[in-house]
Amino acid sequence: MADVIASVLLLVGSALAVLAGVGLHRFPDVFARMHAATKPATLGLVLLLTGAAMQAEAAGDVAKLLLVVALQFLTAPVGAHMIGRAAYRAGTELSPDTVVDELAGVDVQGREPGARPS
Amino acid sequence: MIELATTAALAGIGVAAGLCVLALVRGRSLADRVVALDLLLVMVVSGIAVGSARTGDGTYLDVLVVAALLGFVGTVTVARFIERRGA
Numbered sequence: 362m363a364d365v366i367a368s369v370l371l372l373v374g375s376a377l378a379v380l381a382g383v384g385l386h387r388f389p390d391v392f393a394r395m396h397a398a399t400k401p402a403t404l405g406l407v408l409l410l411t412g413a414a415m416q417a418e419a420a421g422d423v424a425k426l427l428l429v430v431a432l433q434f435l436t437a438p439v440g441a442h443m444i445g446r447a448a449y450r451a452g453t454e455l456s457p458d459t460v461v462d463e464l465a466g467v468d469v470q471g472r473e474p475g476a477r478p479s
Numbered sequence: 480m481i482e483l484a485t486t487a488a489l490a491g492i493g494v495a496a497g498l499c500v501l502a503l504v505r506g507r508s509l510a511d512r513v514v515a516l517d518l519l520l521v522m523v524v525s526g527i528a529v530g531s532a533r534t535g536d537g538t539y540l541d542v543l544v545v546a547a548l549l550g551f552v553g554t555v556t557v558a559r560f561i562e563r564r565g566a
Binding site for chain 2: 364365368371374375378379381382383386391395398401402405406409410412413415416417419421422425426428432433436437439440444448450451453
């Protein structure tokens with residue numbers, strides 16, 4: 362039974378990884394691609410590490426896997442926020458499909474006014 | 480059962496890592512490259528975890544902790560660099 366659950370978790374986690382890889386090529390701008398790339402960095406990794414923890418024999422191995430999950434949950438949002446802020450400040454063009462840019466018209470440090478389409 | 484599942488999972492992670500490398504080489508902007516590199520390191524961590532689930536051997540789990548932390552430091556460093564220099 363534990364084998365079945367672990368197998369399902371591993372397969373779902375790797376499916377998320379493949380989808381993120383595809384999204385990295387298909388999505389229109391940096392921010393959309395970040396949206397695709399950060400899914401396996403948290404949810405996918407948790408699924409995979411939970412599956413691996415169910416197969417681990419030593420309690421220390423489970424502890425290490427939990428430590429990685431905790432660190433990833435702390436660092437992944439911070440890292441994604443840093444990249445997103447840096448890309449926006451550097452004047453990255455938003456996709457023409459962008460619905461709302463709440464920072465439009467705000468004097469963002471380092472960003473040229475009018476660097477975005479429309 | 481677990482053999483088959485880990486084989487499929489490793490294949491999926493391999494495909495995803497290949498797509499990351501392609502995005503990295505294609506490099507539409509510096510921020511894109513950072514995103515791709517970040518995802519590539521997540522794939523490395525995932526692959527090691529699946530590998531340890533396959534063999535039941537926890538020797539390489541220490542590498543996971545180090546790789547996860549190094550990925551964060553690298554991402555933040557390049558993000559600071561982009562803010563100074565521009566994409």
